Amino acid sequence: MEGAGMPGSVVVLLGPPGVGKGTQGVRLARSRGWAHVSTGDLLRDARETGSELGCQAQAYMDRGELVPDDVIVGLVKERLNSLPQSQGVVFDGFPRTIVQAEALDGALADDGRRVSRVLLLEAGEELLVKRIAGRRSSPNGRVYNVYFDPPEREGLCDETGEPLLHRADDQPETVRSRLAVYRKATAPLADFYQRRGVLARVDGEGEIGAIHEAVQTIVQKKQVRP
Numbered sequence: 001m002e003g004a005g006m007p008g009s010v011v012v013l014l015g016p017p018g019v020g021k022g023t024q025g026v027r028l029a030r031s032r033g034w035a036h037v038s039t040g041d042l043l044r045d046a047r048e049t050g051s052e053l054g055c056q057a058q059a060y061m062d063r064g065e066l067v068p069d070d071v072i073v074g075l076v077k078e079r080l081n082s083l084p085q086s087q088g089v090v091f092d093g094f095p096r097t098i099v100q101a102e103a104l105d106g107a108l109a110d111d112g113r114r115v116s117r118v119l120l121l122e123a124g125e126e127l128l129v130k131r132i133a134g135r136r137s138s139p140n141g142r143v144y145n146v147y148f149d150p151p152e153r154e155g156l157c158d159e160t161g162e163p164l165l166h167r168a169d170d171q172p173e174t175v176r177s178r179l180a181v182y183r184k185a186t187a188p189l190a191d192f193y194q195r196r197g198v199l200a201r202v203d204g205e206g207e208i209g210a211i212h213e214a215v216q217t218i219v220q221k222k223q224v225r226p
C-alpha cells in the first residue's frame with residue numbers, strides 16, 4: 001500500500017508469452033504491497049467457475065488467440081473498481097492491444113491516474129518456446145519445466161506423485177501462434193509507451209532473482225532514462 005490519499009503507482013509488465021511476466025509480477029507486487037492483476041489468471045478463474053464469460057473466452061485461449069478487447073476491458077475495470085485508488089497495481093498480460101491501452105488510460109484518468117512505468121521484458125524466441133512448451137503443472141500448483149526444471153519421474157509431481165498437466169495453450173503449435181499474435185498486436189505497445197517516456201527494457205533471459213532486482217531498480221527511479 002502507498003500513502004493514504006495518494007494515487008497508487010500503476011506498472012505494466014509487457015513482453016511475449018513465456019518471458020516471465022507472471023513470475024516477476026507476483027514478486028514485484030509482493031515486495032511493494034501492490035495488487036497483481038493478470039488478465040490470463042482472471043480468465044482462467046472465470047473458466048474454472050464455469051461463468052458465461054469464461055466459456056466465451058475458452059475457445060480463444062485454447063487457440064492462442066486474443067480474447068476480444070471489450071471482454072478484457074470489462075474484466076479489468078471491474079478489478080480496478082474493487083481496489084482503493086491508493087493501491088498500487090502491477091498489470092501482467094494487459095494491455096495487449098492499443099485499444100486496451102487506450103481503455104486503460106481512460107479508466108485511470110477517471111481517477112486522475114496514469115500508467116507510471118512500463119517494463120518490456122525481452123528474450124529470444126527459441127528460449128520462449130522451450131519455456132512455455134516445456135511447462136508442466138501439478139494439480140497442487142507446483143510448476144515444472146521438462147527442459148529446465150524436470151520432475152524426478154517423468155510426467156509425475158515430485159511432491160504428490162500426481163500426473164502433471166500440460167495447458168492446452170502451452171502446446172508447441174499454439175505457442176508459435178501466441179508469439180505471432182504478440183508480434184502483430186502487442187509489440188507495437190512498446191512504441192506507444194516509449195513515446196510517453198515511461199518504457200524501460202529488461203533482459204528477461206537471466207536468473208529470476210537478478211531480473212527482479214533490475215525490475216525493482218527501474219520501478220524505484222523517478223524518471224526512465226531516454
Ligand code: AMP
Pocket residue numbers: 017039040041043060061062064065066067068072092093094095096100169178
Ligand atoms: P496469459 O496467461 O497472460 O499468457 O494469457 C493466456 C491467454 O488468455 C492468452 O493467450 C489470451 O488468449 C488470453 N488473454 C490474456 N490476457 C489477455 C488480454 N489482455 N487480451 C486478450 N486476451 C488475453
